[in-house]
Amino acid sequence: MHRRTHTSARTRTTLLLSAGLLAAVPVLTACGSQSHPGAAALVGGERIETSSVQNQVKDVRAAQAKAPQGAQLISSTGQMNRAKLHSMLFGKVVERAASDAGIExxxxxxxQARAAAVQQYQGEEKLAEMLVRRGVAPDQIEQAVREELLLNKIAAANRANLTTPDGQAKVTQVLAKASKDLHISVNPRYGTWDNEKIGLTDRRTPWITQKTKNAEAQAAEQAGVPETQ
Known part of the structure; x- marks a missing residue:
């Protein structure tokens, strides 16, 4: 039976900034494995379609293009396809860890958390501008808030302070177990999934690199902006 966890303390929503966990950048170190025709990844037996990743990229690039200094912003946030897949997979891990602990x-x-964030950043527009710089489109904000709340509750349930290395390590262990239980397998064009680091790792062969570049270029073209390397 799951134990439902509650916390009376007010949760500070930092929106992808707390402990650097939700904004973790994939490390480029390892090689890919089996192929996944039509899918970017398999998570707990369920597919994350390549088109779903590309749609999220399209939304981010479109929002970035409208932001102040959009071209510079796009150029500074390359490999958006991999970044969005990483974010989607990390979200699945957080959801699994929360479900295992009976956290909702x-x-x-x-x-309430979104309203607090809007107040913190002095308006919805400024909040959206800050988040799009971190690869979160306006229509993805609610999911980001949900994951942030779940992550904070997971930390509270494990008496872990996400602002400290020890607290981050404790939560990482919880997430690593959830990640292993999900049996995540990633299409080699995006790299491989590391359960311990809870992120994408990659060492691409030339043909995989070229295919990835083509996919990123296609997604950028659909968004109406040039994709960067």
Whole structure:
């Protein structure tokens, strides 16, 4: 039976900034494995379609193109396809870890946390501008808030302070177990999934690199902006 965890302390929503976990950048170190025709990854037996990743990239690039100094912003956030897949996989891991611990967040909690973030950044527009710089499109903000709340509750349930190395290590262990249980397998064009680091790792062969570049260029073209290397 799952134990439902509650916390009376007010959760500070940092939106992809707490402990650097939600914004973790994939490390480029290892090689790919089996192929996944049509899918970017398999998570717990379920597919994450390549088109789903590309759609998220398209939304981010479109929002970035409208932002101040959009071209510079796009150029400074390359490999968006891999970054978005990493974010999607990390979100699945957080959801699994929360489910294992009986942790939930309500619609009201999400609304309150988002409202607090809007106040913190002095308006919805400025909040969206800050988040798009971190690869989160306006229509992806609610999911980002949900994951942030879940992550904070997971930390609270394990008496872990996400602002300290020890606290981060403790939460990473919890997430690593959830990651292993999901049996994540990634299409080699994106790299491989490291359960311990909870992120993508990669050492591409030339033909995989070229295919990835083509996919990124296609997604950027669909978004109406040039994709960077």
């Amino acid at each position: 967040v309500s619609r009201k909690e999400i609304q």
